[in-house]
Amino acid sequence: MAMDAKIKTAAILVIGDEILSGRTKDRNVGFIADYLTQLGIDLKEVRIVSDDMEAIIDAVNALRAQYDYVFTTGGIGPTHDDITADAVAAAFGVGIDHDPRAMAILEAHYAKMPGADFNDARKRMARIPFGADLIENKVSSAPxxxxxxxHVMAGVPSVMQAMMDAIAPTLEAGSQIESVTIDTGLGEGIVAGRLGEVQKAHPGVVIGSYPYIRDDLFATNIVLRSRDQKALMAAKLAVEALIEELKDQQQKQF
Structure with missing residues (x-):
């Protein structure tokens, strides 16, 4: 099967007590997952941790060692509990201070806002670990x-999305994963056993079963995913043949 020499992998680290308490509903993971899929990067893991220094440090170090890319959201605002930048600096064993580049960006931003004071709290958003590159923020300026x-991003969805647009050109992407969805019209229990045989026969294709209820019909969709178009089409034909066989068997029983 024709594949990339090395598929790039990624993890997402969501940071924030407000996510774990349910006070704020995460809207970032799905967006990043879709974005990475379009780039041909495989998202392998998502973690959520609280605003706890050691928890963030441990998660950052574990994920950055295991995957090609790590994307964090949350904890880089102006308040006392925004500690992500400090935690990432500690994870890498580097210092952190007000970055002249970030300070200039924020100073110019607040200068355009009548009555807005570039105070100490807002200056916290310019604290960047030593040796880091800035990620542009076209929405609210704070990088x-x-x-x-x-890659350390804001938790506010509109800002995070702008940052992903800025990050994308710097990522080494692979070939995109193609997918095919087949509505079987059959219950998952009917399809499941034989579907395993198809999966074994087509190892280059990931085959998933997703049950649904529609108009009192309990059935399942089969989703096939692969970077190899020929392998995907071969597996699709095999699944379609299996479905026809199972439907014929059902009709003979009634």
Missing amino acids: GFRLGNV
Whole structure:
């Protein structure tokens, strides 16, 4: 099967007590997952941790060692509990201070806002670990940053999305994953056993079963995913043949 020499992998680290308490509903993971899929990067893991220094440090170090890219969201605002930048600096063993580049960006931003004071709280958003590159923020100016393979972004969805647009050109992408969805019209229990046989026969294709209820019909969709178009089409034909066989068997029983 024709495949990339090395498929790039990624993880998302969501940071924030408000996510774990349910007070704020995460809207970022799905967006990043879709974005990475379009780039041909495989998202392998998502973690959520609280605003706890050691928890963030441990998660950052574990994920950056295991995956090609790590994307964090949350914890880089102006308040006392926004500690992500400090935690990432600690994870890499580097210092952190007000970055002249970030300070200039924020100073210019607040200068355009009548009555807005570029106070100490807002200056916290300019604290960047030593050696990090800035991630542009076209929405509210306060930058994110990239240190090693870790990309640190805001938790506000519109800002995070703008940062992903800025990050994308810097990522080494692979071939996109193609997918095919087949509505079987059959219950998952009817399809499941034989579907395993198809999966074994087509190892280059990931085959998933997703039950649904529609108009009192309990049935399942089969989703096939692969980077190899020929392998995908071969597996699709095999699944379609299996469905026809199972439907014929059902009709003979009634």
